[in-house]
Amino acid sequence: MKYLDEFSDPDLARSLLRQIHAATTRPWALMEVCGGQTHSIIRHGIDQLLPDGVEMIHGPGCPVCVTPLSVIDKALAIAARPGVIFCSFGDMLRVPGSGRDLFEVRSAGADVRVVYSPLDALGIARDNPDREVVFFGIGFETTAPANALTVHQARRLGIRNFSLLVSHVLVPPAISAIMESPRCRVQGFLAAGHVCSVMGTSEYPSLSQKYGVPIVVTGFEPLDVLEGIRQAIVQLEQGRHETRNAYPRAVPETGNPVARQMLADVFEVTDRAWRGIGTIPGSGWRLTDRYRDFDAEHRFDVTGVHAAESALCRSGEVLQGLIKPHECAAFGRVCTPRQPLGATMVSSEGACAAYYTYRRVAG
Amino acid sequence: MCLAVPGRVVRVSVVDGTPMAEVDFGGVRKDVCLQYVPDAAPGEYLIVHVGFAIQRLDEESARRTLDEFTRLGLLEEEFGEVP
Ligand code: SF4
Numbered sequence: 001m002k003y004l005d006e007f008s009d010p011d012l013a014r015s016l017l018r019q020i021h022a023a024t025t026r027p028w029a030l031m032e033v034c035g036g037q038t039h040s041i042i043r044h045g046i047d048q049l050l051p052d053g054v055e056m057i058h059g060p061g062c063p064v065c066v067t068p069l070s071v072i073d074k075a076l077a078i079a080a081r082p083g084v085i086f087c088s089f090g091d092m093l094r095v096p097g098s099g100r101d102l103f104e105v106r107s108a109g110a111d112v113r114v115v116y117s118p119l120d121a122l123g124i125a126r127d128n129p130d131r132e133v134v135f136f137g138i139g140f141e142t143t144a145p146a147n148a149l150t151v152h153q154a155r156r157l158g159i160r161n162f163s164l165l166v167s168h169v170l171v172p173p174a175i176s177a178i179m180e181s182p183r184c185r186v187q188g189f190l191a192a193g194h195v196c197s198v199m200g201t202s203e204y205p206s207l208s209q210k211y212g213v214p215i216v217v218t219g220f221e222p223l224d225v226l227e228g229i230r231q232a233i234v235q236l237e238q239g240r241h242e243t244r245n246a247y248p249r250a251v252p253e254t255g256n257p258v259a260r261q262m263l264a265d266v267f268e269v270t271d272r273a274w275r276g277i278g279t280i281p282g283s284g285w286r287l288t289d290r291y292r293d294f295d296a297e298h299r300f301d302v303t304g305v306h307a308a309e310s311a312l313c314r315s316g317e318v319l320q321g322l323i324k325p326h327e328c329a330a331f332g333r334v335c336t337p338r339q340p341l342g343a344t345m346v347s348s349e350g351a352c353a354a355y356y357t358y359r360r361v362a363g
Numbered sequence: 364m365c366l367a368v369p370g371r372v373v374r375v376s377v378v379d380g381t382p383m384a385e386v387d388f389g390g391v392r393k394d395v396c397l398q399y400v401p402d403a404a405p406g407e408y409l410i411v412h413v414g415f416a417i418q419r420l421d422e423e424s425a426r427r428t429l430d431e432f433t434r435l436g437l438l439e440e441e442f443g444e445v446p
Binding site: 002003004006007011012015016018019022036089116117118119120139142143145146149153156157194197198220223227248249250251252255256258259262349 | 366367368369371379380381389393396398399400401408410412413414415417418420421422424425427428429432433435436439
């Protein structure tokens with residue numbers, strides 16, 4: 001397909017790799033923020049082709065992986081109610097809550113449906129006026145515009161039996177949290193390209209300055225990832241720390257102003273707990289007062305649910321780049337994509353699942 | 364779930380007051396909401412995520428990036444900066 005194949009061209013990839021090798025004189029630790037990039041790096045073995053000492057640390061940018069246990073438990077509680085149709089993206093179904101997952105709730109008789117788009121869930125609500133339809137609205141800034149428009153449509157069209165269980169997370173506060181951690185080893189970031197397609201690049205230069213790290217907005221095809229790495233290393237080698245856009249074909253500086261307007265109308269910033277990491281101040285979005293009626297947490301009164309993580313799972317350390325997945329004792333033994341202990345093993349963008357799928361046992 | 368992919372607009376329409384398009388992803392066609400790229404026209408490429416166009420794919424810019432990669436490669440051959 002156009003602009004997928006071109007950006008996986010093997011000759012250009014080899015050339016970019018040679019340039020990365022030529023530019024590198026010292027070890028560097030870079031973090032790719034987005035799980036889509038993690039997937040691409042492991043799938044194409046990019047981390048293994050880099051110069052010795054250049055390490056890719058896999059960041060927390062998989063929304064499935066960082067959705068906190070308490071929110072999964074709320075989803076399970078709502079889905080199990082009679083009369084509810086619970087709709088979700090497919091990869092949330094196997095994410096373990098403190099007891100069960102959505103698959104098990106479905107086997108027990110609940111009406112849990114996988115949809116491709118939140119608008120599909122709204123269509124289900126319209127077709128089933130006597131049922132309560134809830135959509136599990138998770139994701140980063142990339143996904144938020146879809147959920148925002150859907151709830152906006154629900155209000156506009158007067159579809160009252162629809163609500164959103166919201167757990168949106170934001171990338172820039174996560175970068176701050178990673179840099180503020182005393183165990184942080186990250187020296188440069190590949191920022192998530194499609195997040196910036198929506199939000200633009202203006203949030204990042206102040207982070208580059210404050211923490212003295214290059215931030216390169218990066219795409220997802222092999223050449224995109226290599227170019228992001230190359231630009232980060234060139235900056236590090238020259239002692240620079242700037243925000244650069246290596247994915248201009250999909251990222252204008254201002255992002256998507258129409259989408260940002262809708263986001264500002266529907267969502268407001270809130271503190272958000274990240275699975276395995278803890279609460280990061282100002283790192284999420286929730287519905288504004290104008291849309292509170294469409295907030296499933298309020299409609300179903302599940303605001304009080306709290307839960308504790310599995311003791312075995314070290315996904316918190318994986319998500320912060322402190323260990324690689326195979327360093328977890330459960331990896332590939334008691335924890336596999338079919339029987340995941342943690343969310344990082346569930347989503348194909350989770351680091352544990354990527355390592356498992358591509359048989360990566362040594363970093 | 365976070366992946367967004369480029370697809371080509373086949374035709375546009377309006378459904379319930381919302382701009383929509385049929386978008387082709389290498390042979391697979393899907394309905395995509397154009398609320399955020401309302402002036403997209405048939406033949407254009409869009410970045411699509413969970414049924415929503417979030418950005419136009421700038422073909423000009425894609426071309427330039429690829430040309431830049433090629434140029435960097437030629438420079439490197441010429442000056443032999445290969446380790
Ligand atoms: S391998 Fe499984 S148990 Fe270990 S950190 Fe990853 S998800 Fe958790």
